[in-house]
Amino acid sequence: MMTSFSQNTIEKLGYYVYVYSDPDTHKPFYVGKGKGNRVFDHLFYQDDSEKVAYIQRLIQGGKEPLIEILVHGVDEETALKVEAAAIDLIGIENLTNRQRGYHSAEYGKIEVSLLESRYNCEQIKLEDFNENAVLIRINQLYRNDMTVYELYETTRGFWRINPEQIKKVKYALAVYYGMVLEVYEIAAWFPAFSTMTQRYIPDTEQCRNRYEFVGNIAPESVRKKFRDKSVASLFPQGAQNPIRYIIADEGNAQETYAEDKM
Template sequence: MLTRFSPRTIKALASYVYVYSDPDTREPFYVGKGRGNRVFDHLKDTADTPKAAKIRHLLRHGKEPLIEILVYGLDEETALKVEAAAIDLLGIDHLTNEVRGFESRRYGRITVEQLEAQYHSTFLWEEDIVDKLMMIRISATYSDALSPLELYEMTRGFWRVDVERARQADYVLAVYQGIVREVYQVADWFPGGATFMQREEDGAWARECYEFVGRIADEPIRQRYRLKNVAHFFPKGCQTPIRYLL
């Protein structure tokens, strides 16, 4: 079992991204990046982590993890981006990585439509709006790799809102970095913690907030607002995550 690269190989590799896989199923269980002999360091890892436990299990049973270099000859920043993309593509739930890759929210998996909107989106002006809207700026934990359900759960609660005004809105727009990520038709608003399991850390403050129940809007409505630039509705220094356009 190879445990070190030669100096000539190390020079050729520069920064690289590597994958550890199960030797029987060939399913990846860890993605990393490094230089030199970093790829082999995990074979000696004694930490109490899923990755280390998986490797120790294989070695105890006389097996070796399949170690592959995904791409090499990179600079450090490019290696970080490739690592993030690989983790997003494989799905962190299927890996023993404990966190997503470097700046995966910025450079990770993203649809071509979302990417175009990020750099060249069409502005939504107030005179273009024909519905009663409520915009919600969602948190920094947003990722383009979120499932539709994850994005819905992130958007719908908990918020300090004027519930009577909120109920006037036909649609709620989920906004991240000034771009509308999804459009929801709301059935109703409820006190915080009433319609999904309250997280322990939310505490009493959540009960002073509200959450909505609804569904993704019909496609013609989505096309009207989704992936539009609404950053101008939240001017610099604006602290509130809520904007009403009723």
């Protein structure tokens, strides 16, 4: 079994993206990126990961994984993006990778009309609001292949909010890198994980002072006003807090900020 490259090869490779596949079916089970002899490191790992277990099963059966270089001679940033694209194309559920690739939510697989909306959408300004709303930024949680239900579940919780401020709010806008993906009409807010959910429930201490809402898709007139449009200007540059309240007072909207981070 080959376990290293020659120095001459290493000098030519630069950064690369590699794929581990089953030798019989050629079905990929792991995608990674690196340089030097990084591609061979997995052959020597002894941890309890699914990837290591797969490789060990092959070796114990007298086989070895098929190792292929998908692309080479690129810089690290490019390798990271190619790795993410490969994982998205194959599907994380079909691999032993524990997480999606670098900036997969931002640069990964996406339907073309959504991509156009992201980069060429109408800008919503503060004065355009005459509804009380909460903007919920889900940059770190969103996936391009989310179902309607998954997007709702991701948006509705679990947040540190101002209980008094939120009482005034009628609509919740799911915001991904400035673009409004969906608008929900809020029925009520509850303590985190007190309503039915399929999401993972963390330690109860982490749930303290966090809340979730239940609701429905907003009326079409409200959705049409905000959906697929940008509210990026309402999040100050460098702002870490995912929550922004928009309180409209007789047509004059006021923007207020939550103090707690996600």
